[in-house]
Amino acid sequence: MAKHETPLLDQLETGPWPSFVTDIKREAESRAKNEKNVEYQIPQDCCDDLLGVLELSYKHGRTHWKHGGIVGVFGYGGGVIGRYCDQPEMFPGVAHFHTMRVSQPAGKFYTTKYLEEICDLWERRGSGLTNMHGSTGDIIFLGTTTPQLEETFWELGHNLDQDLGGSGSNLRTPSDCVGQARCEWSCYDTQAICHDLTVEYQDELHRPAFPYKFKFKFDGCPNCCVASIARSDLSFVGTWRDDIKIDQEAVKAYVGGEFPSNGGAHAGRDWGPFDIQKEVIDLCPTGCMRYEDGKLEINTPECTRCMHCINVMPRALRPGNDKGCSILAGAKAPILDGAQMGSLIVPFIKVEEPYDEIKETVIEPIWDWWMEEGKNRERLGELMKRQGFQKLLEVTGFKPDPRMVQEPRTNPYIFWKEDEVEGGFDRDINEFRKHHQR
Amino acid sequence: MAFVSSGYNPDKPMANRITDIGPRKFDEFYPPVIKKNKGKWLYHEILEPGVLVHVSETGDEVYTVRAGGCRLMSVSHIREICEIANKHCDGHLRFTTRNNIEFMVDSKEKVEPLKQDLLSRKQAGGCYKFPVGGTGAGITNIIHTQGWIHCHTPATDASGTVKATLDVLFDDFTNMRLPAQLRVSMACCLNMCGAVHCSDIAILGYHRKPPMLDHEYMDKMCEIPLAIAACPTAAIKPAKVTLPDGKEVKSVSVNEPRCMFCGNCYTMCPAMPLADDVGDGIVLMAGGKVSNRISAPKFSKVVVAFIPNEMPRWPTMTDTIQRIVEAYAKDANKYERLGEWAERIGWERFFEKTEIEFTHHLIDDFRDPAYFTWRQTSQFKF
Numbered sequence: 001m002a003k004h005e006t007p008l009l010d011q012l013e014t015g016p017w018p019s020f021v022t023d024i025k026r027e028a029e030s031r032a033k034n035e036k037n038v039e040y041q042i043p044q045d046c047c048d049d050l051l052g053v054l055e056l057s058y059k060h061g062r063t064h065w066k067h068g069g070i071v072g073v074f075g076y077g078g079g080v081i082g083r084y085c086d087q088p089e090m091f092p093g094v095a096h097f098h099t100m101r102v103s104q105p106a107g108k109f110y111t112t113k114y115l116e117e118i119c120d121l122w123e124r125r126g127s128g129l130t131n132m133h134g135s136t137g138d139i140i141f142l143g144t145t146t147p148q149l150e151e152t153f154w155e156l157g158h159n160l161d162q163d164l165g166g167s168g169s170n171l172r173t174p175s176d177c178v179g180q181a182r183c184e185w186s187c188y189d190t191q192a193i194c195h196d197l198t199v200e201y202q203d204e205l206h207r208p209a210f211p212y213k214f215k216f217k218f219d220g221c222p223n224c225c226v227a228s229i230a231r232s233d234l235s236f237v238g239t240w241r242d243d244i245k246i247d248q249e250a251v252k253a254y255v256g257g258e259f260p261s262n263g264g265a266h267a268g269r270d271w272g273p274f275d276i277q278k279e280v281i282d283l284c285p286t287g288c289m290r291y292e293d294g295k296l297e298i299n300t301p302e303c304t305r306c307m308h309c310i311n312v313m314p315r316a317l318r319p320g321n322d323k324g325c326s327i328l329a330g331a332k333a334p335i336l337d338g339a340q341m342g343s344l345i346v347p348f349i350k351v352e353e354p355y356d357e358i359k360e361t362v363i364e365p366i367w368d369w370w371m372e373e374g375k376n377r378e379r380l381g382e383l384m385k386r387q388g389f390q391k392l393l394e395v396t397g398f399k400p401d402p403r404m405v406q407e408p409r410t411n412p413y414i415f416w417k418e419d420e421v422e423g424g425f426d427r428d429i430n431e432f433r434k435h436h437q438r
Numbered sequence: 439m440a441f442v443s444s445g446y447n448p449d450k451p452m453a454n455r456i457t458d459i460g461p462r463k464f465d466e467f468y469p470p471v472i473k474k475n476k477g478k479w480l481y482h483e484i485l486e487p488g489v490l491v492h493v494s495e496t497g498d499e500v501y502t503v504r505a506g507g508c509r510l511m512s513v514s515h516i517r518e519i520c521e522i523a524n525k526h527c528d529g530h531l532r533f534t535t536r537n538n539i540e541f542m543v544d545s546k547e548k549v550e551p552l553k554q555d556l557l558s559r560k561q562a563g564g565c566y567k568f569p570v571g572g573t574g575a576g577i578t579n580i581i582h583t584q585g586w587i588h589c590h591t592p593a594t595d596a597s598g599t600v601k602a603t604l605d606v607l608f609d610d611f612t613n614m615r616l617p618a619q620l621r622v623s624m625a626c627c628l629n630m631c632g633a634v635h636c637s638d639i640a641i642l643g644y645h646r647k648p649p650m651l652d653h654e655y656m657d658k659m660c661e662i663p664l665a666i667a668a669c670p671t672a673a674i675k676p677a678k679v680t681l682p683d684g685k686e687v688k689s690v691s692v693n694e695p696r697c698m699f700c701g702n703c704y705t706m707c708p709a710m711p712l713a714d715d716v717g718d719g720i721v722l723m724a725g726g727k728v729s730n731r732i733s734a735p736k737f738s739k740v741v742v743a744f745i746p747n748e749m750p751r752w753p754t755m756t757d758t759i760q761r762i763v764e765a766y767a768k769d770a771n772k773y774e775r776l777g778e779w780a781e782r783i784g785w786e787r788f789f790e791k792t793e794i795e796f797t798h799h800l801i802d803d804f805r806d807p808a809y810f811t812w813r814q815t816s817q818f819k820f
Contacts, residue, residue: 008750012598013563015605020508020597022561027512039442047512050587057586057595058749061715067590067705074451083588099588103461108533110467112520115531119513119520124442128513132533135583135632142510142588147441154446157456165461173461177535181464181472182492182500182542184479191464202458222730226535229735230728231633237730262773264484265574268614271772283773285732308732308773315481333630335700336670338807339737341636376667 002028003045004052008059024051027128041125042093042145049093050127050143053085071098071146073153077208079164080149096145097127100152101138101165103173103198103205106191107181108133117160125152136215137175138165163202169212169377171204176218177225185310186220187238187323188351194218196355197363204367211374211383214367221319222307228331228342233380234363235328235342236351242320243300244309250316251276251296263314280309324350327362329392330381340381345392347403362396369395469530471500471544487612488570489549501549502542505556505568506579506604506611509537510587510597518559518567526552536579536621538572571612575619577763578611580604582624583632585643591701592626593643593718594747600624602751603641606760617770617779620763621727628700638776639759640723640738645699647717648692649710653679656689660707668706671696698804720745720755724762724788725777736777741788743799758794765791784819 002025009021028047031040043049053064068082081099088095102118118139122128127143134140144152156162165173174197177183179190197216198205204214217228220238228235253259254274260267261274276296281289288302289309296316298309310317327349328342346362366380369391374383384392393400402408418425447453465473475494482492490502507515519539523531526548532540541552556568572578580603583589585596603622610616623634626643634640656662666674673696679689690710703710722745726738741762745755762776769791770779780788789796802808 009598011750012601013561014565015601016564016566016569016608017601017604017611018506018508018567018569019561019563019565019601020510021601022563022565023508023510023512023515026514026561030512030514040439041442044439054587054595058598061718061747061749062713063586063590063592065586065588065590067708075455075457083590097588105462105467106464107467108535109464109469109472110531110533112523112529112531114462114467115516115520119516123513125444130511130513130516131509131584132507132511132516132537132539133509135581137535150446150448150451151444154444154456157459158445160462161459162462163457163459175535178532180477180479181468182476182479182502184481184492189477195461195464199460202460205460206458224728224730224735227633227636227728229730230636230726260483262574263482265614265619266772267484268487268575268616279772283732306730306732311731312773314483318480333625333633333635335629335702338804339635341735341737 002051003048004055006051006055009051009055021051024129031128038124040123041148041151042127042143044093046093046097046127046143047129049091050097050129053087053091053094056087056090071149073149073164076164076206078167078170078206081167083143094127094143097143098146098149100126100141100144100149101134101167101173102141102156103163103165104133104137104139104175106174106176106194106198107178108137109181114160121152121155121160125155136165136172138173164206166205166213169208169210170206170214171201171210172213172215173205174198174216174218175226177220179218179220183220184314185223185238185307185319187240187319188220188236188325190218190220190236190238192353193236193351193355193358196353197359200359210367210371212377212379214370214380222305223311229328230331230339230341231333232331232342233329234366235331236325237328238319238323238351239305239326239348240320240323241348242322244298244303244320245318246296246298247316248295251291251313252294254313254316255291255294259313259315262312280312283308324348327358329366330379330384332379332381336377337382337385340385343381343384343389344404345396345398347401365396366392467530469500469528469542469544471498472542474498475500484574484614485549487576487614488573489553490573491546498544499546500542500544501546502540503549503552503556503570504534504572505539505541505570506566506572507537507539507568508597508601509582515567522552522555522568526555534579536572536581538579539568569608569611574614575616576610576612576614577607577616577620577622580622580624580641581632581634583626583630585626589626591629591704593645593713594626594720595749596624596626596643598750599641599720599752599755602756603759606756607763610763616763616767618773618775620766620776622759628698629702634723635737636726636728636735637738638724638727639762640726641755641759642721642723643718644721644744645701645712645714645718646744647712647714648673648694648697648699649701649703649712651689651692652709652711653687653689654681655709656707657687659709662688662690662707665690665703665707665710668702670700670702671698673697674703716746719747720752722755722758722762725780727775727777729775732773733775733778738777739785740800741792741794743797761794762792786819
């Protein structure tokens with residue numbers, strides 16, 4: 001017998017898609033039975049109470065959670081988000097129900113051994129409910145009490161060799177796409193750099209020293225599967241500088257219908273026979289391709305590496321050999337001053353261990369500027385807007401390049417600096433008046 | 439419920455403390471076929487919805503079966519995932535950025551038993567535990583935020599709106615009939631911790647009423663200057679307020695026409711709650727993307743200014759989403775993303791074909807970028 005009636009939530013237990021309600025009920029039941037004699041360290045019926053408070057929100061159309069308060073683990077200023085229920089008498093099992101963020105391994109590959117250890121820990125010291133994963137990429141432990149924060153952190157570190165992730169005005173846990181581990185298009189090892197920078201910048205990740213949050217995300221190619229270009233303060237997008245590799249025999253096989261277009265992605269509908277002219281050549285955004293006499297040609301200098309032709313014919317075309325990444329800065333979701341897409345600051349850089357060039361010429365000068373000039377809760381992109389792209393060039397020392405803009409400015413209101421103008425700004429008015437009457 | 443110590447001593451927090459070790463290193467979790475072939479993959483193919491093969495230059499192959507999942511996951515469910523991975527995948531698996539679970543095997547014979555095992559597992563109400571799909575020109579899992587399950591500023595629920603939407607769009611999770619992939623994302627308030635602003639379709643929770651002011655408690659519960667500083671539109675000012683009992687207290691006033699309902703003040707100051715049963719609801723946005731394929735990444739545009747919260751299944755919202763998906767499926771060219779389709783046919787046609795009413799709320803009036811979205815040509819369609 002359920003602790004709380006949940007007639008509204010019960011309606012989310014049908015339909016084909018997995019039901020989170022059924023899953024929470026399953027955990028509630030497992031805790032009630034406790035067949036493994038787990039020594040639960042937070043209320044055994046917390047999952048029942050979570051369903052109860054959620055049902056109340058479905059009834060009221062309003063949340064019943066209060067914000068944070070300062071909770072955390074000693075010495076860290078992030079990784080824990082305090083959470084309290086605003087109806088603690090009705091739902092004592094979730095009266096204190098804090099979130100912990102656990103830094104996920106790059107690429108989100110797991111062994112079942114590790115996941116089972118995580119489950120055992122969180123079943124005993126928390127609600128047994130998680131997010132796999134949160135939006136930024138962390139493993140989220142959903143709901144525990146204040147005394148269990150240090151205990152959980154201790155066991156994570158001592159038994160699982162595992163640390164917390166970022167929250168607040170910190171570096172947030174970096175994340176990456178599947179990369180070279182299982183993708184032929186990845187132009188650099190996204191996991192390697194993601195892990196390296198996460199470990200290198202642990203202090204920035206755990207101790208708030210920034211004006212606001214800061215995110216790194218690593219996309220292996222311009223398809224941008226982790227959406228770095230839309231949501232990370234520094235977005236690393238894999239790219240290449242030389243010719244797309246062409247297997248002409250495989251091109252012919254696509255034309256002849258032996259291989260499915262786009263790796264079989266369109267198999268659910270009859271789109272007619274593959275037409276290389278219509279589906280590849282004519283859709284190329286730069287018009288740099290042609291197919292004549294059974295041969296595909298790409299005028300490489302005109303190619304902008306949008307990936308379309310490679311996506312359509314993965315067995316025939318591959319990114320070149322001279323690979324690295326482009327770095328874009330300042331992407332963010334709308335709050336506060338509107339959404340911003342990343343802006344190109346480094347057209348091309350090699351991505352090679354130990355990544356000193358990326359750290360020393362891109363990341364650290366940008367952080368120094370932002371920490372000096374950024375206002376409270378101002379993201380990098382907003383600082384770039386406020387102080388100008390020129391300032392970003394100045395602090396990084398990168399040379400201006402037409403690749404950095406969509407088009408040159410349409411107003412001539414250039415803020416010339418004194419040292420850019422011959423003779424400076426200091427002039428003699430009396431000398432001027434000798435030739436110009438008042 | 440006896441307290442069991444981990445070994446942590448609250449009197450000596452620094453004794454034997456382990457910090458700043460970061461996450462576990464990725465390569466200890468790679469399946470052997472991934473470890474051996476990393477960086478050597480030649481090409482991939484989607485063999486059927488939810489099943490991929492990647493072929494390496496060594497001749498090795500890895501077959502991936504992709505299953506959808508709720509991002510909210512119990513340890514019982516994770517243990518079941520582990521049981522499946524132990525049975526079929528030598529104890530390895532991975533998760534995708536969009537909360538799918540990927541089970542990988544190293545030969546084709548292992549695919550069908552794995553797939554059948556996944557599809558045979560159902561919840562008590564008949565829902566799949568592990569629906570297979572989410573590949574190619576279809577819909578994959580909807581990424582989302584916490585919602586009413588665990589957040590203080592949501593204007594709607596996240597898990598519930600996503601469940602309702604994926605039930606309606608389920609056929610397109612298991613099929614690949616669309617012109618291109620269609621990414622749906624959900625964020626339960628405009629702070630968008632889920633960053634849905636570049637999605638083909640974005641479901642966004644939105645408040646429409648300014649914060650209520652709990653004057654008596656304002657100065658007791660809050661750092662008033664922080665609440666004032668938190669407002670992105672400078673709508674909050676300090677104010678002295680006389681309570682009904684005649685006592686004068688320090689509080690704030692809100693310039694209501696300037697409020698954009700972001701809830702940042704409430705994050706700083708619990709005496710300024712803004713949630714409301716009729717004020718809160720859903721905004722739908724459409725036409726965004728993050729890929730650089732063919733056209734540049736795009737922001738999603740607001741196409742429906744408000745839909746009320748209709749618990750537990752949000753039927754007006756799911757009907758509208760379904761109309762957008764069907765109009766796109768019927769009308770767009772192969773490879774064309776939803777936003778590219780809308781731009782090609784013109785947004786005036788988009789509203790016609792999706793039967794969505796265009797209201798003044800959809801015309802941008804927020805700061806500089808607004809002007810660039812107005813029509814500045816005589817070219818338009820009747």
